[in-house]
Amino acid sequence: MDGKNREKSSLLITRIPMTKNTNFISIQNISKHFGDVIAVDQVNIDIREGEFFSLLGPSGCGKTTLLRMIAGFESPTNGEIFIDGNPMSEVPPNLRPTNMVFQNYAIFPHLDVRANIAYGLRKDHLSREESNLRVEEALEMVKLPGFGTRRANELSGGQRQRIALARALIKRPKVLLLDEPLGALDKKLREEMQLELRSLQESVGITFIFVTHDQEEALTLSDRVAVMSRGEVLQNASPKELYSKPVNVEVADFIGKMNFLNAQVDKIDGDRISLNAQGFGSIQATATGDFLEQGKDVIVAIRPEKLVLSTTPVTSGKASVAGKLNTSAYLGDRSHYYVSVNGCDHPFAVATHEIESASDELLERGREVWLSWAEESLILLPVA
Amino acid sequence: MKSEIPYIERPNRPLHIYAICFLGFLYIPVLFLPLFSFSDSIYIKFPIEGWTLEWYKQMFANPLLSHSLMNSLKVGSVTAVFSTILGVLGAKAVTRYRMPGKTPVVFIIMLPLVIPGMIIGVAILILLNRVGVPLSLLTVTTGHSLICVPFAIATLIPRFEGFDKSMEEASADLGENAWWTFWRVTMPMVFPGVLASLLLCFTVSFDEFILAFFLAGTEATLPIYMYGQLRFPDRLPSVLALGACILVISFVVIFFSQWMARTEKNLRS
Ligand SMILES: Nc1ncnc2c1ncn2[C@@H]1O[C@H](COP(=O)(O)OP(=O)(O)O)[C@@H](O)[C@H]1O
Ligand SMILES: [Mg+2]
Numbered sequence: 132m133d134g135k136n137r138e139k140s141s142l143l144i145t146r147i148p149m150t151k152n153t154n155f156i157s158i159q160n161i162s163k164h165f166g167d168v169i170a171v172d173q174v175n176i177d178i179r180e181g182e183f184f185s186l187l188g189p190s191g192c193g194k195t196t197l198l199r200m201i202a203g204f205e206s207p208t209n210g211e212i213f214i215d216g217n218p219m220s221e222v223p224p225n226l227r228p229t230n231m232v233f234q235n236y237a238i239f240p241h242l243d244v245r246a247n248i249a250y251g252l253r254k255d256h257l258s259r260e261e262s263n264l265r266v267e268e269a270l271e272m273v274k275l276p277g278f279g280t281r282r283a284n285e286l287s288g289g290q291r292q293r294i295a296l297a298r299a300l301i302k303r304p305k306v307l308l309l310d311e312p313l314g315a316l317d318k319k320l321r322e323e324m325q326l327e328l329r330s331l332q333e334s335v336g337i338t339f340i341f342v343t344h345d346q347e348e349a350l351t352l353s354d355r356v357a358v359m360s361r362g363e364v365l366q367n368a369s370p371k372e373l374y375s376k377p378v379n380v381e382v383a384d385f386i387g388k389m390n391f392l393n394a395q396v397d398k399i400d401g402d403r404i405s406l407n408a409q410g411f412g413s414i415q416a417t418a419t420g421d422f423l424e425q426g427k428d429v430i431v432a433i434r435p436e437k438l439v440l441s442t443t444p445v446t447s448g449k450a451s452v453a454g455k456l457n458t459s460a461y462l463g464d465r466s467h468y469y470v471s472v473n474g475c476d477h478p479f480a481v482a483t484h485e486i487e488s489a490s491d492e493l494l495e496r497g498r499e500v501w502l503s504w505a506e507e508s509l510i511l512l513p514v515a
Numbered sequence: 516m517k518s519e520i521p522y523i524e525r526p527n528r529p530l531h532i533y534a535i536c537f538l539g540f541l542y543i544p545v546l547f548l549p550l551f552s553f554s555d556s557i558y559i560k561f562p563i564e565g566w567t568l569e570w571y572k573q574m575f576a577n578p579l580l581s582h583s584l585m586n587s588l589k590v591g592s593v594t595a596v597f598s599t600i601l602g603v604l605g606a607k608a609v610t611r612y613r614m615p616g617k618t619p620v621v622f623i624i625m626l627p628l629v630i631p632g633m634i635i636g637v638a639i640l641i642l643l644n645r646v647g648v649p650l651s652l653l654t655v656t657t658g659h660s661l662i663c664v665p666f667a668i669a670t671l672i673p674r675f676e677g678f679d680k681s682m683e684e685a686s687a688d689l690g691e692n693a694w695w696t697f698w699r700v701t702m703p704m705v706f707p708g709v710l711a712s713l714l715l716c717f718t719v720s721f722d723e724f725i726l727a728f729f730l731a732g733t734e735a736t737l738p739i740y741m742y743g744q745l746r747f748p749d750r751l752p753s754v755l756a757l758g759a760c761i762l763v764i765s766f767v768v769i770f771f772s773q774w775m776a777r778t779e780k781n782l783r784s
Contacts, residue, residue: 204684224687237685241703250699251689302689 152215155180155338156201156306161210162362163196170196172362173210178340179354183332185341187349188359189385194342195234197359198308201340202231215305230299234310236291238283244270244294245279251302269297272331289320296328300335307332309341313348325351346386350374358382380515383432388467390438390479392431396423404511406431410474411452415506422513430512435482437508440468441501442494451503454479456496470500549759557749570756580757583740587721590652590736594659595717601660602667602712603705609668610675611683628665635661636729643730650732658726663716670715674708714772718765737761 154177163171171193178184186194199205201212203224212219214228230251239247248266257265263279270276273293278286286294292312299307312328313321329352332339343349349356350370357367358381366378377383380391394408404416404423408431422429445451457469457478469478479502494500520526555565574580608614609621627635639658648654682704686696702709724738731739741757744750 202684202688204687223692224684225690225692229688231685231688233681233685235679235681237679237681239682239685239700250686251691253695254690298689 152180153177154213155182155215156340157213158197158201159211159213161197161200161212162208163193163200163205164208169362171200171207174359174362174364176357176364176367178338181336181338183329183339183341183352183354185343185349185353185356186359187343187346187356187385190344192359193362194344194359195310198231198310198340198342201306202229202308203227228305229308230302230304230306231308232292232295232299232310232312234312234314236295236312238286238291238294238298240283242283243279244275244281244283244286247283247294248279248298248301250298265301266297269301272300273297274327288315289324292316292324296331300331300337304337306338306340309339311342311344313343314345321348328352350386358385360385375510377432377510377512380430380432380512383510383512388435388480388482390433390435391477392433392475394429394431396425396427396429399423399425406511409476410472414450414509416509416511417507418509418511420511420513423511428514430514432510432512433504433508435467435480436465437504438479438481439503440470440481440483441503442498443501445501445503447503449503450506451501453499453501456494456498456500458496459494468494468500470502472502545762548755548762552752552755552759554752557752559751570752574753574756574760577753579735580740580753583735583737586652586734587737590656590659590727591717591720593656594663594720595713597656598660598663598667598716599671599709599712601664602671602716603709605664605668606671606675606705607701610672611680624668625665627662628669632662632723632725636726639726640729650730652731652734652736654730654732655727655734655736656720658730659720659723662723662726663719666715666719667712670712671705671708674705678704711772714768718768722761 156176156178158174158176158178161171161174162169174197176184186197188194196205200207201214201219203219203222206220219227239250242250245263245266248269249262252262252265266279267276270278273296275290275293275297278290278294283291283294292315295312309328313324316324325348328339328341341349341352350373353370355367355369356373358365358373360381366373366382368376373382373386377386377389383389383391392408392411394406394411394414397405397407397413399405402417402419404418406414406416406429408414414431416431439449444453452472454470454472457471459469460467465482468481468483470481471478481502551559551563552570553566553568554563555567555569556563605624609617614620636658639654639661643650643654682700683696686700687693691699722738724742727736727739728742735743737757741754744754
């Protein structure tokens with residue numbers, strides 16, 4: 132096989148990491164209105180070449196609509212999408228350098244697996260052998276070798292998902308769009324596919340835009356995540372940053388489990404903030420932001436795993452508060468204990484692997500406990 | 516008494532009786548046709564005294580009959596193809612595009628189904644006379660197409676609605692334009708509907724009498740020929756023989772289309 136042929140028949144595109152384009156896909160001020168419904172509202176996103184990018188948000192927040200605008204199935208009411216520097220508004224879907232894995236997979240029922248995967252190769256005018264070779268390669272890539280002659284109705288959900296993936300990847304798109312591709316799979320299969328999807332993306336080096344409403348999935352898979360709500364992007368950041376530095380209550384609430392507390396700013400001294408918190412009294416936090424003004428209300432947020440539960444008063448000098456043990460939820464690798472603090476509306480969730488200075492039987496409901504935390508683990512957020 | 520049969524599948528006697536009465540009412544009169552076509556008397560009467568194939572021989576030997584049969588086949592096939600093409604386009608437009616005033620458009624397309632054939636016939640006849648178009652098989656075909664398009668659309672719309680539009684989007688996504696998408700995805704998916712529409716339109720045209728009567732001019736179609744024959748009592752038996760043949764052929768066609776639909780369904784589920 133000569134070099135050109137090899138290049139042609141090999142599905143794996145080598146990464147070009149040196150010249151990674153930071154705005155390979157540039158979504159500029161995109162809106163989409165359906166009559167009175169504003170499905171997508173002035174969204175700006177830049178996506179790097181080779182990035183695994185996720186759109187995360189609750190159902191109905193406009194993820195699919197945004198993805199369909201990138202694919203060309205919906206035309207934006209406003210704004211422009213650039214892919215690799217080219218404006219896309221005049222380009223029909225069949226001429227865009229994107230391919231999509233549909234939410235329902237859209238496997239053609241009248242064709243067998245091989246014909247489904249080879250569907251996009253018509254214009255390449257390959258010989259039958261060459262086409263079959265490419266299909267078999269694609270099938271191996273998605274770990275379904277030898278499935279070529281099956282019909283669509285003989286496939287399980289997970290297999291359909293792989294076929295849809297192979298059918299899109301065989302076109303070697305610049306961008307692969309995936310609309311909740313794992314949504315229909317059961318939990319175990321979904322987790323397996325997440326790992327596979329990620330390693331597949333790394334080996335082919337194609338930019339993935341992945342839509343999901345499952346925050347855990349988005350955090351596991353992605354290089355970067357845009358959190359959407361009501362058509363807007365709330366925050367666009369790496370999973371780590373989303374988790375540790377959410378920009379508002381909505382993001383904080385959507386990503387992982389979070390405890391919230393109403394407070395008022397007492398004093399600002401550089402980034403050291405003194406607060407008067409509901410039920411907690413005077414506490415200290417480290418934060419900066421325009422929303423911090425003396426006398427203004429703020430929301431204090433803290434992760435369950437940043438709270439420490441103890442059955443004796445805290446003497447270490449760490450900030451602490453007394454409460455009553457409420458219910459607990461056993462989660463296997465950890466437990467969530469819920470602690471009510473006088474003056475607070477909601478009990479606080481505390482994640483523990485093992486309890487400091489106490490055994491299980493001492494933790495009966497209603498007993499007095501103490502919560503302590505490190506100052507820097509408090510997150511201050513503007514009032515929504 | 517405890518029944519092993521699921522509630523929904525338990526036998527229902529009144530329903531059985533109703534079904535038998537219904538089938539009897541529907542088919543017993545029709546079954547007299549083939550029965551009397553083998554009787555050797557030219558009068559329709561019981562008891563049948565002798566059996567004969569004479570009427571069938573007469574029928575096949577009659578040049579006028581085979582001519583009108585040919586006419587009907589021509590009109591029927593052209594009508595079927597033409598109406599089905601229009602039906603496919605119409606059904607696709609109605610189900611696939613967001614267009615203003617979709618509901619009134621569908622209503623207007625479906626209207627010929629409920630307008631009496633007599634009125635359509637007279638209307639077209641007057642129009643053709645005014646414009647000066649001579650009556651021929653072509654005018655019959657035009658009239659038949661008018662009444663068949665609604666049948667075609669009604670047959671095809673469920674077919675188009677029955678498959679997800681993401682199939683067509685997937686095709687576009689994989690690089691095919693509208694033309695290729697139509698032939699590679701849409702057509703194969705709606706094909707059983709197209710076949711059903713062809714058969715239905717053909718059948719409607721084949722036994723349509725009123726429009727043909729108004730628009731045929733000198734070229735008779737089969738129903739017109741049969742109607743003409745009824746004036747002569749001695750021709751009645753050969754009309755019965757013809758009716759019996761049509762009955763058998765219709766039966767085969769319907770059976771075939773149902774069988775097609777069924778294998779299609781098995782293939783999908
Ligand atoms: N074709 C359409 N016509 C009218 N409204 C639509 C259409 N598509 C989506 N919408 C609306 O736009 C909003 C966003 O929908 P969608 O993008 O599907 O959300 P998601 O994928 O995040 O669940 C929803 O309120 C939905 O009802
Ligand atoms: Mg969606």
